[in-house]
Amino acid sequence: MDADPDKELLTSVSEKKDFVLSIVFNDSSDDWNLARELGEFLVRTGPELAIGHALVARASRHLGDLDRANEALKRCRQLPMQPAEAADLLPLLAEEENRLSVKPDKLEPDKM
Numbered sequence: 001m002d003a004d005p006d007k008e009l010l011t012s013v014s015e016k017k018d019f020v021l022s023i024v025f026n027d028s029s030d031d032w033n034l035a036r037e038l039g040e041f042l043v044r045t046g047p048e049l050a051i052g053h054a055l056v057a058r059a060s061r062h063l064g065d066l067d068r069a070n071e072a073l074k075r076c077r078q079l080p081m082q083p084a085e086a087a088d089l090l091p092l093l094a095e096e097e098n099r100l101s102v103k104p105d106k107l108e109p110d111k112m
Helices: 005-014 021-025 032-045 050-064 066-079 083-101
Strands: none
Touching: 005 032, 021 032, 021 050, 021 083, 032 050, 032 066, 050 083, 066 083
């Protein structure tokens, strides 16, 4: 029987306490690859939802893929958001824009 990668992804995420909340509100994760995979899953299954693009942007920055982070951030900014969604995500987007505007040679690896 073939494994279902989406099910495996969602199981991994569900096993981590406050995984998405920690990423969105604290810019913290013990697994940025998993965070990016979750964002990619959300973009694939709900491309009109800003949260997926925001997760890809934040995780990609932490993984050092700044071009991908900028592209995801740009896509996220183009999407309409409901007021509650905007209240949660706009601060994240502003923080990502600020961090991504710093020259890469000025970033310390732990501070990306």
